[in-house]
Amino acid sequence: MFTGIVQGTAEIVSIEEKQLFRTHVVKLPEALLPGLALGASVAHNGCCLTVTAIDGDRVSFDLIKETLRITNLGDLQPGDIVNIERAAKFSDEIGGHLMSGHIMTTAEICKIIQSENNREVWFKIQDVTQMKYILHKGFIGIDGISLTVGDVTKSKFCVHLIPETLERTTLGAKKLGDRVNIEIDPHTQAIVDTVERVLAQREATAMQTLQETKPE
Structure with missing residues (x-):
């Protein structure tokens, strides 16, 4: 989970393209490196990505077909800048609102x-x-x-x-x-979604009642 409070920005330093897949490497700010480990979640422009490699301040992330299709991360080129937020801890202040990192x-x-x-x-x-x-x-x-x-x-x-x-x-x-x-x-x-579902059920019930009470 994330809070929507951007902790810094990072430069895309390299991109490796594969078939419907890419790996990009960002230069993370020093303040965001402590405790970072393989498998950690880091939001790039709000999209939750998983750390796949760490080489000093160069950190790699894989982007699958669906991520490239739905988000703007597939538009990025080396030198571009992204908003960065590491996953929230239970003790963190929620200054924004809870976010999943799943782009719609x-x-x-x-x-x-x-x-x-x-x-x-x-x-x-x-x-x-x-x-x-x-x-x-x-x-x-x-x-x-x-x-x-x-x-x-x-x-x-x-x-x-x-x-x-x-x-x-x-x-x-x-x-x-x-x-x-x-x-x-x-x-x-x-x-x-809940309100829509309840209203649809009420409308269906009303129509059914109307049909049952309608004179032959």
Whole structure:
């Protein structure tokens, strides 16, 4: 599990391509190296990856076909920067919201509104069926960053970014057309799905009752 509080950024230093598979190596910040071991979970742009090799501050991760398909990690090239968060411990402060590191879809940056002390960024989500889980003032994970949703339309939503977020994460360098990873808040998803299921059951029961009481 993760908290959505990005602990640092890391550069992709090399990529080994294979058939529907790749291994990329990142240069992890020194502060994130203590206690790191093979098999540990580290979020890259919000996507949970497993450590497969450690060589000093060079750490390797494997990306399978599904990861490359669903996330923006398949777009990365050597020299690109990713947001990094190591897996949370039970004693850690949850400054954002609990995140699984499982990316549901991606979104494209379609509008940026800059003001003196903050930035409003609009995203057009790739899988519009996920929009029902994106609610005004709800939680959302964007490239591994826990953020609060601003305005919402049928296919778009926005967030408001303070200077600290722009400085500490890759969102400060994003531009129009860039693609970001989206993780839906699982609690919101569970509530929406439960409400939909209950309403569908009630509607089915009402229709059945209507049919049974309908005069011949």
